Amino acid sequence: MTPEVAPLVACPFCGDLTGEAGRCGGCGRNKQAPRRSCTNCGKFTPSAEANCCHCRQAFTSELAWKVPVIIVLFIAAIVLSVAVRML
Amino acid sequence: MARFKDEPVKAALTAQLQPGEQLQYYAFGVKQPNMGLIILLVCLAILPGLIAIALLTKEYVVGLTDRRLIVLRVGGGVKVKEVSEYALGDLHGVKTSTGSLFTHISIGGAVPFTAKFHRMGMKTNREQAMAIAAALASKALPA
Numbered sequence: 001m002t003p004e005v006a007p008l009v010a011c012p013f014c015g016d017l018t019g020e021a022g023r024c025g026g027c028g029r030n031k032q033a034p035r036r037s038c039t040n041c042g043k044f045t046p047s048a049e050a051n052c053c054h055c056r057q058a059f060t061s062e063l064a065w066k067v068p069v070i071i072v073l074f075i076a077a078i079v080l081s082v083a084v085r086m087l
Numbered sequence: 088m089a090r091f092k093d094e095p096v097k098a099a100l101t102a103q104l105q106p107g108e109q110l111q112y113y114a115f116g117v118k119q120p121n122m123g124l125i126i127l128l129v130c131l132a133i134l135p136g137l138i139a140i141a142l143l144t145k146e147y148v149v150g151l152t153d154r155r156l157i158v159l160r161v162g163g164g165v166k167v168k169e170v171s172e173y174a175l176g177d178l179h180g181v182k183t184s185t186g187s188l189f190t191h192i193s194i195g196g197a198v199p200f201t202a203k204f205h206r207m208g209m210k211t212n213r214e215q216a217m218a219i220a221a222a223l224a225s226k227a228l229p230a
Contacts, residue, residue, distance in 0.1 A: 009105050012170075034198055036169040047169060066142045073135035
């Protein structure tokens with residue numbers, strides 16, 4: 001009877017096939033860690049890292065543009081309602 | 088009306104599969120901001136409030152395989168923004184519930200995940216979400 005062999009899983013960050021217990025033998029990262037795609041190169045980087053591990057592009061939070069947009073929307077709505085009331 | 092077709096969703100999930108891994112179920116879900124914030128935003132101004140809620144809602148495509156639960160955070164169609172995965176043998180703090188409208192799935196542990204699934208995501212979204220919830224509940228370890 002042959003022992004069950006765990007399938008070789010390529011590291012989602014560097015593509016290395018070595019390593020064990022979920023850790024990559026090439027880059028040392030956790031292969032199962034949450035990862036996000038880089039908007040510049042499209043490759044995956046652990047979500048915990050601030051820069052893309054492939055092209056070094058800095059990640060910015062989505063809230064960096066969403067919060068100002070929401071604030072502007074509310075200000076516009078308030079200004080509009082005051083203007084309508086004054087007419 | 089379904090928001091996503093099955094093919095692009097399956098393609099996005101298939102790209103994350105390991106050799107020999109089989110995709111069993113997949114569904115589209117969302118995580119909205121908490122109810123207090125929703126009420127506050129809508130009370131301040133209805134239209135900007137609804138737009139703000141839409142902007143703050145996270146969209147997920149969840150795939151259950153024979154080994155893992157794969158969670159893709161998507162935006163702008165099925166463009167993958169972030170990938171999380173949970174080994175089926177190591178699921179902690181799983182809570183699932185199915186009501187008349189939504190199926191809720193919540194996973195605890197180091198990387199928590201919560202989303203609700205409705206009928207409008209894909210053609211068979213509700214059935215698939217219920218199947219994922221049932222499978223997760225049966226494999227869950229105590230929190």
